[in-house]
Amino acid sequence: MCNWIRGLDKIPYVRLMLRSDVNQRHSEKTFSLQKIIAGEFDADLRGWARDAKAFGTPVLIEWGTEPNGNWFGWNGKWNGGTEEGPKRYIAAYRHIVDLMRSEGAGNLTWVWHVNWWDEPERKWNAFENYFPGENYCDWLALSAYGPTTLLTRDGTESFEFKMREAYPRLTKLAPGKPIIVAEFGCDLHNRYVDVVHWTRTALEDLFSHRWPAIVGFCWWNEGWQNDDYKKHDTDMIILHDVDLTRVFRDEFAQHADKIQETPVTSN
Numbered sequence: 304m305c306n307w308i309r310g311l312d313k314i315p316y317v318r319l320m321l322r323s324d325v326n327q328r329h330s331e332k333t334f335s336l337q338k339i340i341a342g343e344f345d346a347d348l349r350g351w352a353r354d355a356k357a358f359g360t361p362v363l364i365e366w367g368t369e370p371n372g373n374w375f376g377w378n379g380k381w382n383g384g385t386e387e388g389p390k391r392y393i394a395a396y397r398h399i400v401d402l403m404r405s406e407g408a409g410n411l412t413w414v415w416h417v418n419w420w421d422e423p424e425r426k427w428n429a430f431e432n433y434f435p436g437e438n439y440c441d442w443l444a445l446s447a448y449g450p451t452t453l454l455t456r457d458g459t460e461s462f463e464f465k466m467r468e469a470y471p472r473l474t475k476l477a478p479g480k481p482i483i484v485a486e487f488g489c490d491l492h493n494r495y496v497d498v499v500h501w502t503r504t505a506l507e508d509l510f511s512h513r514w515p516a517i518v519g520f521c522w523w524n525e526g527w528q529n530d531d532y533k534k535h536d537t538d539m540i541i542l543h544d545v546d547l548t549r550v551f552r553d554e555f556a557q558h559a560d561k562i563q564e565t566p567v568t569s570n
Contacts, residue, residue: 322376371418413439454535510554
């Protein structure tokens with residue numbers, strides 16, 4: 304896959320999602336933070352790093368996605384709670400980075416990725432408490448979704464509202480670091496938000512350079528099942544809506560001068 308992406312003159316973006324299942328909101332039985340810190344997976348991680356080094360060209364790499372969200376098993380709630388949880392996350396993150404750097408994988412650009420809001424919204428769980436340090440990440444990233452299901456009432460605020468909350472915190476945490484919107488999107492059929500309007504304003508704001516640290520963004524172009532009722536399925540696939548497709552085409556055409564085809568990394 305990485306070879307295919309490189310063949311398109313693009314840079315692979317790989318997430319190490321160390322989890323034993325895709326179910327959310329539970330502690331991790333296999334790849335716990337304590338086991339990572341103790342080195343139980345060092346052999347596999349070293350092997351991965353050697354392969355990455357042999358690949359030879361830049362790779363964006365991420366581990367510990369959205370640590371301030373309790374849906375993932377590396378959130379502090381599942382790893383010692385308010386006092387120990389964020390500290391264990393940082394220790395595990397640094398362990399992985401140090402280990403891969405020791406294997407000479409200097410072509411890896413490390414991305415630290417948080418959610419725009421903290422869940423639970425408690426002081427101990429603020430994403431700042433999970434920051435591994437400027438020497439352990441090259442880029443920062445965040446997720447900022449609108450409603451993600453047909454019936455979701457939460458998250459109806461504009462993309463600009465979410466960035467107004469999160470962007471100053473990120474830039475204060477690591478001044479000068481590039482930021483990417485690693486995930487954003489909105490369900491096509493949510494009854495509380497007009498997805499076309501929500502998306503158009505989001506893209507216009509992104510292209511406006513109002514957030515100068517942002518160097519890229521990624522719409523989460525996917526659909527998935529939420530329960531036993533087909534009509535409740537999430538659909539965020541752009542081409543499934545002709546008006547949303549037109550928004551993307553129009554905005555990309557209008558701002559073609561701001562879209563850079565040549566890959567850029569911090570290396």
